[in-house]
Amino acid sequence: MEYLVKEVLKKEKKSTTRIILSGFIAIIILNILITLTNNLGKIQNVVCIMLLVVFGIIIFFIVERVFSTYIYLLGEDTIGFAKAFGKKESIIIKVNIDSIKFIKKIEELEPNPEVYNTYYFIYRDALEDCYFCEYTKNKKLYRFVFNPSERLVRILERKINRGR
Numbered sequence: 001m002e003y004l005v006k007e008v009l010k011k012e013k014k015s016t017t018r019i020i021l022s023g024f025i026a027i028i029i030l031n032i033l034i035t036l037t038n039n040l041g042k043i044q045n046v047v048c049i050m051l052l053v054v055f056g057i058i059i060f061f062i063v064e065r066v067f068s069t070y071i072y073l074l075g076e077d078t079i080g081f082a083k084a085f086g087k088k089e090s091i092i093i094k095v096n097i098d099s100i101k102f103i104k105k106i107e108e109l110e111p112n113p114e115v116y117n118t119y120y121f122i123y124r125d126a127l128e129d130c131y132f133c134e135y136t137k138n139k140k141l142y143r144f145v146f147n148p149s150e151r152l153v154r155i156l157e158r159k160i161n162r163g164r
Contacts (some may be wrong), residue, residue, distance in 0.1 A: 005074040007152055008084070011123055014066060030055050070121045072148055074155060081121045081144065093119060095144070097159045099135045106130040106145065116140040122147050 030051065037047045064085060071089060073080035080094040109132050122130055122145060131153060132145045148156070 004076065005072070005152055005155060007072040007074075007149060009070040009072065009121070009123070009147055011069060019066070026055070026059070070123075070146075072121070072146060072152060074152060077159075079156065081119070081146070092121075093144070095133075095135050095137075097156075099137060100156075100160050101134045101136070103131055103133045103153065103156055103160060106132055109145075112141070114141050115143050118143040118145065120145045 033051050034048050037044045037051070040047055068083050068085040071082040071084055073082060073091075077097050078094050079097060079100075080091050082089045082091045084090075105128070107128065115134070118132075119142070127147075130145055130147045132143055133156075134141060134143050136142070
């Protein structure tokens with residue numbers, strides 16, 4: 001599909017020193033945990049392997065979170081949200097613009113028990129420059145929270161209002 005607007009959400013840069021220091025601390029903690037298993041006897045090897053697997057999974061999720069970026073894709077009649085990790089982009093959701101009820105600033109967000117799920121396409125807490133949209137799919141109400149540029153907001157507002 002051809003997209004009219006493709007916007008990559010920028011992240012705050014993490015300092016290299018902090019990343020390296022965190023890596024060393026993780027290795028030290030893993031080493032201490034493996035050393036503590038010396039007194040376990042026969043099950044020592046199983047526990048060590050389990051520790052390595054659990055640590056590997058945790059490290060994978062941390063690395064993915066640090067190095068991935070969100071991409072907002074606005075097409076003629078859809079808006080999509082993708083996650084990029086390296087050169088690989090995977091679309092998380094696509095929403096038809098006709099199904100979007102509104103776009104509002106995050107300050108106007110109120111709890112609604114009818115909302116089935118809320119998707120967050122931001123890196124931090126929702127700040128004043130974030131927006132949210134409500135849309136319906138399969139007779140269920142959904143929301144997504146994102147941090148678009150002013151240009152993307154203007155285009156999306158025009159498209160939503162055009163469909164009314």
